[in-house]
Amino acid sequence: MTEELIIAGFGGQGVLSMGKILAYSGVMEDKEVSWMPSYGPEQRGGTSNVTVIISDERICSPIISKYDTAIVLNQQSLDKFENTVKPGGLLIYDPNGITHEPTRKDINIYKIAATEKAQEMGISKVFNMVVLGGFLKLKPIVGSEFIHKGLEKSLPARHHNLIPQNEEAIEIGKGLIEAVHTL
Amino acid sequence: MAKELKLMKGNEAIARAMIASGTDGYFGYPITPQSEVMETLMAEKPWETTGMVVLQAESELASINMVYGGAATGKKVATSSSSPGISLMQEGLTYLAGAEIPCVIMNAMRGGPGLGTIQPAQSDYFQSVKGGGHGDYQLYTIAPSSVQEMYDFVFDAWDIAFKYRNPVLILTDGAIGQCMEKCYTRDYIPRWTEEERRQHAPWGTWGKPATRSHNIITSLELESSRQEVFNQKLQAKYREMEEKEVRFEALNCEDADYIFVAYGTSARICMKSMELARAKGLKVGLLRLITLYPFPKKQIAELAKKVKGMLCVEMSAGQMIEDVKLAANCSIPIEHYGRFGGIIPSPEEVLEAMEKEIIK
């Protein structure tokens, strides 16, 4: 099993930490992982993205140009990464602020209204976990017990009291994701 | 500090390895994409645990000269920077090499020339292995291509630095510095005691006891004939390194018709390109260079007798290829493929270059 995905959105949406939690969960399940962020000025308020690879084998390049999955959280990221999904791959987007819907017919497309749901429930801080939940529903590449361990490892000890809230958000995400176009 | 499995950035791995390997001092100056090295050290506060000194200097010029001062006392002293900062450090590096001071320097390369970009590059190869500063000298140059190697090579670097009384350069790039991967950390090797320091560095400026004459750390010799003798001694040391300390990894080279030659991030890209090539039925291998100085000349010469062509892949306009061609004596087609300015080539384009330029 090798899953190559990119998560992209605005700085501040928790893109990097979502990737880190997923990667750390992979480590806990004894898989090979890599987490490669975009860095530099683009981090500061602009778009932010991270490539995460989880595999049973030694990972070749941590930097790739075609992905099994793209999770895009704003229009710019959708525009930039829709065409980088491998044929037959998966695209997940949050419809919040999206004016041009994805158009590809050779990939599976799902949407998750995580921004809206998180605001409605007053859990904006764990918005990214709602998205992660949606992804894990479609591709359960790491077991939920390992997600728990990944959260423990990724979050500083002083935030460990927030782990239940994060896990709850993941569960909400699993129920929220809906198909737009499937093969 | 005990053995542990963690997910960490390459830069963080360097910092944690410095602490765990019993490093006595780190002196640095912030520069993207490697500032996490000093940030991690400052957050870890090793001065409260191992006694390691960490100081933010006023410039790279100062930090490399702090390395020169601290390391001259026989302690394990390190610094890190990125391309423009490493350029500033060249003065200190040639003094360190000239005075034969063991120390460790990490360069997380970014695109140049000048201020360039902050994105990953491999365009400091010439600077690293062909001098950089003035005078005939060599830095032992080792190129990690994973976070685990970033960690492990710090330990190896100390062994080499003190074995040969020579600066060691860990040459990496922004991609490996910023990338997070699994990393097995090691048990803490205690910092040297006073007794051990004196044993490892009898030449150091640690205070002259009545039992020995004063130790002088200098690279100055006004008498040309003596300077020549000293240069010959340095060259003999470099030949010994070339004989004994070459490191590389040969992947799928046994049956290969064609091979990639690459190091660091480029080697990782090439691993993927090789996988794609094998899936197409092409017998492609990869020679991943680990030491850039000493350069694996013999291994390349041997491979050149077996394979039909080589593609050198480097995030530069083509620097390492010169050494590959020399080692292979231009006996087979050898071409360069590279992107630069901070662009990382995709595995697909690298394979395409192999097919177009070498396999044809």
Added chain:
Amino acid sequence: MANLDIVKPENLVYTKTKVLTDNVMHYCPGCGHGTAHRIIAEVIDEMGIQDKTIGVSPVGCSVLAYNYFDVDFQEAAHGRAPAVATAIKRLNPDCFVFTYQGDGDLAAIGTAETLHAANRGENITMVFINNGIYGMTGGQMAPTTLVGMKSATTPYGRRVDLNGYPLRITELLATLPGTYYVTRQSVHTPGNVRKAKAAIRKAFENQKLNKGLSFVEICSSCNSGWKMTPVQANKWMEENMFPNYPLGDIKVDGKLCENITAERLVLDHPLTVVNK
């Protein structure tokens, strides 16, 4: 009396300190470096810290200082001695660490290292030999060259509009909270040698207190570079250097001295001098 009679132990009233080696110094006759070296070595000897002292020499006339002090010594790149000394001291806090630098080294190419070592309050001793000129390279303008003073690169005299002002880095450093002791001395008369030695002693003793940087400027002549006899050079120094670089303590025990007024710190109109 024959020579042999004079060297008998009972006739011995003064001897070379053991902290100086027997190497013959390369300095020009009349130069202040030899005396400055000697008083530093004597202080190290008298304090009993020969086995704990690490010196750092500059690039300049005193580049070979390590040949003369019988203590562990490091030769730094041009201007970088304060950075080198910073790390030596931080990694070896029980050692006594001093730099020995000239004006070009300390106040031109090494200004940043000097200023920041002082500003960090590094617990080291810096000895600064100011002779207003680049001695070793043949008498070019230094940052401390006086207005009007001729040098190899100001053959018609230093002009403020072309070359800027003489840099009084000692006064500048005194204004930083990181400096604990700042003084300017000379070694051209026996009385001044005694005062300078006391200053060096204090600057080394201060390292035990851990309260910041101790800085001793020694205003010195360079008769070769100034193209004068040693006696002329000393007289010229008194008449021209001292008004621009007044002798005495500037900051003691972390406090500016009472006579150090704002006017004294900031010499608005540097005096213009004339040499041949």
